[in-house]
Every structure is written in structure tokens, then in C-alpha cells.
Amino acid sequence: MTNSPMMLGVPEMDEDHLAIAALFARIATADDAELPALLVEAETATIEHFAREEALMAKHDVPILFCHIAQHKKLLAEFTEAHAELAAGRVDLLSDMLRRVIPDLILAHVASVDRVTSMWLTGVLGADDVAGLRLPEPSVAAG
Template identity: 45%
Template sequence: MSHPKFPLGVDLMDDDHTRIEEMLARSEGLADAELPGHLAACRAEIAEHFAREEALLRDHAVPVLACHIAQHNRLVADIDATIAATGGNIPSLRAYLAHDLPNLIMSHIASVDQISARFLAGELPAEIVANLRLPEETAP
């Protein structure tokens, strides 16, 4: 059983979030030369997690999935943009791995991941779920 900073009660999410948090926490102890490769490894782990999470949410017809996936895509795009913008700037990479990226991930977990997990647990009233769906999701 894993223990992420913000437990959601869904094994796949909690296990993956713990692994990502541990990867990001390891950044602090890495040598400068290891940081670019570590950020690339974190990006790969995060993208693989998003694919697993999206499959789970799709299987359970979780509402506002399109918005959730859009947030995933924005997060990966932010990592890619940071890699491109920082180049070999070690202080910038270190700050991104220590603060910016963990904050982005935690904000995502505490918002759309939490709502999705509550839907999976049957904790969202049906009338609220119906109103959460996007127009294309409710179209006949």
C-alpha cells in the first residue's frame, strides 16, 4: 500500500502518485549533470501514469474526462517547454524539479484527480455528475 501526500483511495492513482512524488523528491540529491536526464525520466513516468489513469477513467465513464485529459496534456507540454527553455541551466532545472513541477502535480491531484476519485467511489450525487458532463459527452 502506497502513501502519497494526497491519498485518493484509488490504488492505481495512489501508487502512481507515490512513485512520481518519490522520483521528484530524489531530484534534490542528484548532481547537476544528472538533472536533465532525471527530468526526462520524470516526464516519461508522468506521461505513462497519465495514460494509465486516462484508461481507468475512460473505462468507468468518469465525467469531464476531456477536461481532465486536457490538463494532463498541458502538464506534459509545460515539462517539454521547460526542457526546451532551460537547456543546460542547472539552477532553473533544479528549481523546476524541486518546486514548480511538484506544485503543478499536487494542484492537479487535489483538483480534477480528487473529483474523479470521488466519482469512482460513488461519492458524487447523480444530478451533479450529469451537470458536470461536457456538451459533447451528453450529445445523443
């Protein structure tokens, strides 16, 4: 499991990511009738994880915090779309979102933005490595 793209070497992140991966593995084989409850469970778990991850990043002054939070917001919008599919009775589209779209996006997020974040948190990247990044000014990021 240590070679898994889900494992980043930051225990606070890894524990949450493994729990979320297990939840989506359960969703993959669940009956369609369970999907509405699983949608709420997955959304809640993701919202709570993002909040913990964002607090961890803020505590450690992660330089890509603004971009990272923006990605979290985009990912959470997928859950809003999944709710809309459920409300419209489009179970096939809800199923596709919960079994393919959202878990694929989460895996891509963990393997890219979360991985770079973990490199900062574990000291692989330092201030010199990010000095050339063009990051938003705090006043822009706050708005």
C-alpha cells in the same frame, strides 16, 4: 499517509502518485548533473501514469474526462519547457522547474482534479451530482 493529499482511495491512482512523489523527492536532493536524466525519467513516468489514469477514467465513464485530459496535456507541456531550458543550458531554470514548478503543479492536480475523479470512481459522486455540469459534447471533445 492516508491523510496525504496524494492518497485518494483508488489504488491504481495512489500507487502511481506515490511513486511519482518519491521520484520528485529524489530529484529535490539530486546533483544538478543528474537533472538531465531525471528530467527524462520524470517525464516518462508522468506520461505513463497519465495514460493509465486516462484509460481508467474512460473505462468508468468519468464525466470530467475531457477537462482532466486537457489538464494532463498542460502539465506535460511543462516538461517540454524544461527540455528547452536544458537545451539552452539554463540549469538554474531547469532545476526550478523540476524541483518546484512541476511537482507543485502535479500536487495541485492530484489534490483537485484527481480528487474529484476519485470521488466518482469510489461512488462518492454519482450521476445526479454531475447532472448540472456543462461538459463538452463528445463531438467537440474528440476534436
